[in-house]
Every structure is written in C-alpha cells, then in structure tokens.
Amino acid sequence: AQTVTQSQPEMSVQEAETVTLSCTYDTSESDYYLFWYKQPPSRQMILVIRQEAYKQQNATENRFSVNFQKAAKSFSLKISDSQLGDAAMYFCAYRKDSNYQLIWGAGTKLIIKP
C-alpha cells in the first residue's frame, strides 16, 4: 500500500527567508502524481503545486518549487521569500495514475516569524 510521510510536524521560518518542507512516499508504481496542498485556518485546502512522476523537471509556481527525487521517493517543497500569508498547514499527497484517491501525509505546520 502507498504511504506518505511528512516527518516535520512543525517548522518555523523568518519572514523573507527560505524554508523547505519534507515529504517521502512509498510506492511500487512508476506513474503517479504528487501534490502539495496548503490549509490555512479557514480550513480550505488549496493546491500549491503538482508534479507528474514521469516529468524529470521539478515543478515551480512563483515562490514555490519542489525537489522531486524519484529514486529516493522524496518530494520536498521549497518556499522562497516567505510571507506572513504562507503560514498554514502544508500537506503532501500522492495519487497513482490508475486511481483517483489521494493518499495524504499528516501535515506540517508552517509558522512565519515577522
């Protein structure tokens, strides 16, 4: 069975600095998708970035980028120039190509220090 592990329950970073959130996963599939979602106190889960496993190039969305290491089954999220509005729970999720179910990590709480 696929699993997703986020080993950092909480991270803090100074405003304007860079922070990296870790995610590892376990799968025997070769084709799958990985996601980072952000959940602010409003509870709404917001997609931050998505990576297709068949793409070697790391996905980037403005200040957010990933370091996708397929062989190591690692999918970390880097947030550059951290802003106060980035404070939230961040969840890593996995979906295999032949299914629609998302498998979720337990989340990392990101605190931004002004």
Next chain:
Amino acid sequence: GAGVSQSPSNKVTEKGKDVELRCDPISGHTALYWYRQSLGQGLEFLIYFQGNSAPDKSGLPSDRFSAERTGGSVSTLTIQRTQQEDSAVYLCASSSTSGRRTDTQYFGPGTRLTVL
C-alpha cells in the same frame, strides 16, 4: 467562477442524532469526493462519485455513513446515530475528471462536526 461550497460551516449535534452535510461542487465538475479530517491528522478518503457511475464507497467507516449525489451535482453526506468519534472536519472536493486522471481536486471550506 464559484468554488466548491459546503454547508453548514459548523454543526454541533448530540450523540445519537442524524446529521446531513451538503456539498455543491464547481459547475461542470463530474467528479466529487468526500474526505474526513480528524484533529491533527491528514485526510481520510470516504467516498467518490464520477458522473452516473456507481460511487466508490470503500472509504466509508461504517454503515452509519451514506452519501448521495442528486442530478450529478449537489451531494449530501449523511451520518446516522452520530458518535463522538465522528467529530471531525468533513471536506468535499470536485474535479473535472473526464477520462483524464490528472485533474486536480478543488476543495470546499469543510464542515466542522462536533458530536457532544
């Protein structure tokens, strides 16, 4: 356009009562999902609807849980004889899956259920 909406935002009920949670997906999205998020945990898949196909109910934790989707749009999650362990945030998501499995799920704000 409008996102996924859910109602009520918060629901407090007494143990043993039935509750109904509503989800209105993004217009045109054929796929709809329900998840449960317990305090301090990730999301747990409950049920999946895709068009007119039979739903995937494999994630429903017990027969007290049921869901329906009327007219391929609005969905209602019903919990009968609620228990304290049912207390959680119930999140709904939709996607425009139309044979493509790469479509992203968009989430509503959730319903926080508290069972006293």
